[in-house]
Amino acid sequence: MISGAKITLIVTGSIAAYKSAELVRELSRSGATVQPILTRAAMEFITPLTLQALAGQPVTTDLFDLRSEADIGHIALADTADVVLVAPATADFIAKAAVGIADDVALAVLLATKAPVVIAPAMNVNMWENERTQANVERLRAQGVSFVEPGVGELACGWQGAGRFAETAHIVEHLQDVLTPNDLAGSRVIVTAGPTREPIDPVRFVSNRSTGRMGYALARVCSWSGGEVHLVSGPTELAAPAGVKVHHVQTAEEMRNKVFELALAPATEQLRSQFVFMAAAVTDHRPAQVAETKLKHDKTKSYDLHLEPCPDILEELGRRRTEIAEASKLRIKLIGFSAEVGDEDAILGWARQKLERKNVDLMVGNPADEAFGKETNRVWLLERGGRQEEVATADKQYIAGRILRAALRV
Numbered sequence: 001m002i003s004g005a006k007i008t009l010i011v012t013g014s015i016a017a018y019k020s021a022e023l024v025r026e027l028s029r030s031g032a033t034v035q036p037i038l039t040r041a042a043m044e045f046i047t048p049l050t051l052q053a054l055a056g057q058p059v060t061t062d063l064f065d066l067r068s069e070a071d072i073g074h075i076a077l078a079d080t081a082d083v084v085l086v087a088p089a090t091a092d093f094i095a096k097a098a099v100g101i102a103d104d105v106a107l108a109v110l111l112a113t114k115a116p117v118v119i120a121p122a123m124n125v126n127m128w129e130n131e132r133t134q135a136n137v138e139r140l141r142a143q144g145v146s147f148v149e150p151g152v153g154e155l156a157c158g159w160q161g162a163g164r165f166a167e168t169a170h171i172v173e174h175l176q177d178v179l180t181p182n183d184l185a186g187s188r189v190i191v192t193a194g195p196t197r198e199p200i201d202p203v204r205f206v207s208n209r210s211t212g213r214m215g216y217a218l219a220r221v222c223s224w225s226g227g228e229v230h231l232v233s234g235p236t237e238l239a240a241p242a243g244v245k246v247h248h249v250q251t252a253e254e255m256r257n258k259v260f261e262l263a264l265a266p267a268t269e270q271l272r273s274q275f276v277f278m279a280a281a282v283t284d285h286r287p288a289q290v291a292e293t294k295l296k297h298d299k300t301k302s303y304d305l306h307l308e309p310c311p312d313i314l315e316e317l318g319r320r321r322t323e324i325a326e327a328s329k330l331r332i333k334l335i336g337f338s339a340e341v342g343d344e345d346a347i348l349g350w351a352r353q354k355l356e357r358k359n360v361d362l363m364v365g366n367p368a369d370e371a372f373g374k375e376t377n378r379v380w381l382l383e384r385g386g387r388q389e390e391v392a393t394a395d396k397q398y399i400a401g402r403i404l405r406a407a408l409r410v
């Protein structure tokens, strides 16, 4: 993924070139090494010094630079890159790249590289929609270049329409996708996320503080890894990750039904295995009676709420795993989550007990107070046979990657 990756970043002469500074900063902060290249026109909009300071790497601007070309620097920039990113890319640069022109250092690197190439265009709407530009884009796509679609909106030139340089977060997400190995190609992946809401009446419910971030991060990472990802989500504020099919549910019963409908579905030809990540904080108990209309309460009285257990989806998956494998014709791996309070021994004890009792392949144990409502998490990955691994506090995206690696291994 991005952390540890070498990214050769080509900045071209668009008015949006100043935004490459933010991009370099974000990529460097994510742990990538960024090697910037500026076209002559790009230097009219942003200085090499700015990008050099932000990247902490020398900036290349000239094909005929005596120092950097002592060891054929432009070929080194092409060869050492894990990905070549052109952001922002002008119409001019796209046109030259489409026909293989190499009359400056940026174009020469693009022609010489065997690394994946990602282009984020930025231009006036008429330039973008011009059929010559579109033909150039199609030509590059056919050669395996991937494009970060430009946004639609107000453009620097005053026009409205498509051509806006994509948001930094969007470009970073696209790179994550390109850089992640396709370990889940041929896999159906079902991820549950968020809380469930168990109604008391039409306006009140029993629920918990889960935000869904862990499950959404897992779905995103699984999609980057080439999986066919279904996210069964309780109510959250989060946006659907790109490439993921989201199934919205409210109650534990609805979540159970959707998970089984997906897991039991016969596989299409290209699928070979399925993974179920039960990251949702399914409410444990629900009101035994649900009122059809809003309950009238007398504030001078106390009331009892009688609760009954909600379906235990993970337990049922573990119990019916042979049936699921036969119906879907897919090998199945079950990954459970156990959020508990207490000291490390108590949390690990509960997690290991659930690993055995629920017949799952991997249990992710974590302290509930360090996970709920937070951007970060700290987890233990418990496998059958006794192996366990601690992952120190990190953002949920990183933790999701570690959980996926463990799920692929077990």
Ligand SMILES: Cc1cc2nc3c(=O)[nH]c(=O)nc-3n(C[C@H](O)[C@H](O)[C@H](O)COP(=O)(O)O)c2cc1C
Pocket: 011, 012, 013, 014, 015, 016, 039, 040, 041, 042, 089, 090, 091, 092, 093, 122, 123, 124, 127
């Ligand atoms: C103020 C200004 C803004 C420009 N913005 C863009 C732009 O956003 N997108 C684009 O394709 N060209 C833009 N151009 C035109 C390019 O700079 C021009 O085509 C140049 O030759 C591109 O060189 P390069 O592709 O080698 O970087 C702009 C030019 C000027 C003067």
